[in-house]
Amino acid sequence: MSTATNSDLTLMSATIIKNIRAVASIVVYDLLFKQNSMRLEDQFIFCYDSFHGAPEKNIVSQMDLLLSGHRFYNRLFTIELSSNVTDRNVAAIPSSQNSADGSLFYLKNRYCTAKARFLRGKHFTKESLSSPTKTRPQDKITGRNVYDLAQSTLRNLKKVTAMAEEWLDDGKLPSGRSWDDLYDHLISKSDEMSKEKGSYTGWIAFEILTKYNEHGENILSLLNNEDAKKREGEGRSDFRKKAKLKNDAARSVQVGADTNAFRNRGLSxxxxxxxxxxxxxxxxxxxxxxxxxxxxxxxxxxxxxxxxxxxxxxxxxxxxxxxxxxxxxxxxxxxxxxxxxxxxxxxxxxxxxxxxxxxxxxxxKMAESLLANLTEDASTINIQDNAPQDNVPQDSVPQDNVPQDNALQDNVPQDNVPMIPPQNNMPTVEMVAGVASAGVEGTEVSRKRRKCVPKLDHNDPMSLYYQMKVEQVEEDRRREKEERRRERRETKKEEKRWTMMMMALCGMTKKINKMIPDSDSDNESDSGEV
The missing domain is CATH 1.10.287 (Helix Hairpins)
Incomplete structure (x- = not known):
């Protein structure tokens, strides 16, 4: 056998080459899907290295694996043992056309034409599959082209999967039908999925990488997940379908971790x-x-x-x-x-x-959702401050239970100004403090605080939560009072100690002052005698 010539390489159509290239591209995209998140440029580099191979990074080329029939790639080929290959002439046959045991890798008849069968190493090589066009076999396809080809293939695979489920009988072949009948049916529907005539990008990948074959194994792990951003335009019907799904989710009464049915329905x-x-x-x-x-x-x-x-x-x-x-x-x-x-x-x-x-x-669930969004939806509550501030008796409110920084007053809506929700979407300590101080009778402030929070009920989970917060606030305030009292006692003790020291120092100073004049007079008398 001779090596591959230009005439042999031109026998394969560009559609077959593109679909074989799409098989390796979608496998590369599946490997990319399993990696950690990375920038778009890094994704292109990963696609390039995985497609062509990078020995310095210990990355094996998917094209080499495809041409060698590794694992699921062998579903592309019909492996035959040439009768002309012997132990003597096996070394003379190019390694690109046969394996070590003299096996020849032909593409399956479904991927060949009626005129010729395509042999690996003769009609298609790594260079012809890795180059963007037939005229430039020395060039290599870029990582972006691999990325775009994989996304286009994935979109077609999802559409074909939906059509295949409709054709199958509860996931099984209808009576008297084969998998080839399914493949022919899908190719006949290719005009609905792609602009290509007579086929669609990814039809070979669908036959060997999905579960719709005699093996029943799904090779790709990303078919069950959402695809990346869609590059092609969408019609109005697609947007209407998405809007319908979004509205249906909003109308649902199911309360979950990410969906607040109360807020979506606008309930008071x-x-x-x-x-x-x-x-x-x-x-x-x-x-x-x-x-x-x-x-x-x-x-x-x-x-x-x-x-x-x-x-x-x-x-x-x-x-x-x-x-x-x-x-x-x-x-x-x-x-x-x-x-x-x-x-x-x-x-x-x-x-x-x-x-x-x-x-x-x-x-x-609903109680937790209500607690988590109580302050966020407080603007929907109609609370008006009709009582004037001048009528509030200041001497009847204990000063220890009223914060001095006006934090509580900021949470009480005045002049129909909606409350500003806190950042953590949970009841603030000042609101809970209002419940703790709501027991003060005969004041307008206590009545306002009762309006800010629901009435406490020990049989209700929400009320128990508020009761717990009230007790926590009261305990914190009690500790603060004790700390301040202890500091005042320590300060008084320190002042008293310093006062006693000063008094003792003053007494000693007086005694010294009394002794100093006597010593001076003695010195004067001594000097007179001299």
Whole structure:
């Protein structure tokens, strides 16, 4: 056999070459999908290295793996052992056309024409598959081209997958049909997916990389996830479909971690509380029903065990040895079967009860959602400050319970100005402090604070949460008071100690002053005598 010539390389159509290149490109894109997030330029570099290979980075070329028929790539080829290859002339045949054992790699007949079969190393090589055009085999396809080709292939694969599911019978081939019939049907629908005539980009990748073949294995892990940004334009119907999905999610009453049904529906605080109460009633009914079912089943089991015990005593008194044909022992066996069934029923009820207990109750979800967005949606509450500030008796409000930095007043809407939600979307300490100080009777401030928060109810999860926050604030204030009192006591003790020291120092100074004149007079008398 001779090496590949230009005439041999031109036999393969550009469509076949592009689709074979798309197989390696989508595998490279799948590897990129599994990597950590990176910049777009770094993604292009990764695609280039993975497609062509980078020995310095220990990256194997996907084109080399494809041409060698590694793993799933062997589904592209029909491997034949040439009759002209012997131990003597195997070294004379180019290694690009045969393997070490003399096997020849032909493309499967589906990918060939009626005139010729395409042989690896003769009709297509690594250079012809890695170059952007046939006229420039020395050039290499860029990483961006690999990236774009993989995205185009992935979009077509998703469309074809939907069509294949419609054609199949519950994921299986219809009676009397084969996988080739499915492939022909999809190619006939290629005009709906691509502008190419008679085919679509990725039809070879669909046959060997997806589960729609005799192997039933899905090679690509990104088919179950959303694709990257779409480069081609979309019609109005696509945007309407996306808007419909978004609106349906907003209208849903399901409360999840990322969806706030209260906020999306625009419910007021009172309406939310009513919804929570209704959900609590439903949860209580479910819990009560599970408890009653388990209790009834246990009672029935106890009665059956007692009945079986009496039946065994009666059967032993009549027939001491066990006899399955005896009518009394038959009654014992029947009761035993009923006991087994009842035990299975109790196990299923306990499993159902355990599953219900492990799930978060609907009322708890809604209460958490209400607490998380209480201050955020406070602008929807109509609270008006009708009482003038001059009528508030300042001497009736304990100074220890009222913050001096006006933080509480900032959270009370005045002149219909909506409250500014905090950054963490949780009730502020000042609001909870208002609940702690709401017990002050005879003041307008306490009434205003009661309006800011729901009424406390120890049977409601939200009220228990507020009660906990109130107790926490009160405990913090009590500690602050004790700390300030301790500091004042220490200061007074220090002042008293310094006062005593100063007094003692003054007394010693006076004594010294009294002694100094006497010593001077003695010196004067001594000098006179001299």
């Amino acid at each position: 605080i009172q309406a939310r509380l009513h919804v929570i109460e209704m959900a609590q009633v439903e949860d209580a009914k479910k819990i009560r029903k599970n408890e009653v079912d388990v209790a009834n089943a246990n009672t029935q089991l106890q009665l059956l065990l007692e009945e079986r015990k009496q039946a065994i005593l009666l059967a032993k008194s009549i027939c001491a040895n066990f006899d399955k044909d005896d009518e009394f022992w038959k009654d014992v066996l029947n009761i035993t079967e009923q006991v087994k069934k009842k035990k299975v029923e109790i196990e299923s009820l306990m499993a159902c009860k355990k599953m219900c207990d492990s799930e978060i109750d609907k009322s708890t």
